[in-house]
Amino acid sequence: MTxxxxxxxxxxxxxxxxxxxxxxxxxxxxxxEERGTVILLISGMMHQLNLLGGMIWNLxxxxxTEEQIVDCLLKEFDVExxxxxxxxxxxxxxxxxxxxxxxx
Amino acid sequence: MKKYMKPRVVGSSNVH
Numbered sequence: 831m832t833x834x835x836x837x838x839x840x841x842x843x844x845x846x847x848x849x850x851x852x853x854x855x856x857x858x859x860x861x862x863e864e865r866g867t868v869i870l871l872i873s874g875m876m877h878q879l880n881l882l883g884g885m886i887w888n889l890x891x892x893x894x895t896e897e898q899i900v901d902c903l904l905k906e907f908d909v910e911x912x913x914x915x916x917x918x919x920x921x922x923x924x925x926x927x928x929x930x931x932x933x934x
Numbered sequence: 935m936k937k938y939m940k941p942r943v944v945g946s947s948n949v950h
Contacts, residue, residue, distance in 0.1 A: 856937055863939040874949050882941035909938035921941040 834899070834922065835892035835934035841871040844888060852881055870930065882907075886921060892934045896922055 836842070849867040856862050866878025868887050879887055882903070889899045899922075900915050907914070925931040 853936075863942070864944050866944050871949065876945075876947050876949050877943055878945040880939060880942050880944045882939050883943060886941050906936055907938040908935040914938070917940050924943070 832895045833892050833934050834890040834894060834896060834931055836887065836890050837930055837932055840930060842887070843869045844884065845869060849881065849884065856881075872930070882917075883921060886918060890931055 845867055848865075852862045852865045852867055855865075863880055865880060866884075867881050868879040868884035870877045870879070885903060885906075886899060889902055894902070896918060897915075900911065900918050903909075903918070904911055904914055922931060926933075
């Protein structure tokens with residue numbers, strides 16, 4: 831019961847071209863924290879996740895624990911593990927409360 | 935290594 835998975839009732843899309851653009855802008859030193867790279871459609875509302883949120887969302891495929899997700903992201907981002915782990919925990923807790931993520 | 939940002943829900947809007 832520790833593997834995280836997306837609620838199968840949610841329609842969503844990974845905007846890969848937009849993500850590529852966001853990564854380019856990030857390399858150019860721009861602030862891209864507010865840019866959405868994953869779109870979720872839930873009961874008449876459209877929600878967007880930023881780059882980190884979208885990467886976590888993509889990793890929640892039912893094969894990984896929270897700790898494994900932190901390990902994946904730690905390889906890609908310049909961040910202390912304890913900072914990343916706290917942010918990931920907070921984000922996942924929020925999405926579990928919204929029932930966007932579930933334990934599978 | 936990429937520059938880190940906090941994971942967040944960044945926008946919510948009505949579809950209809």
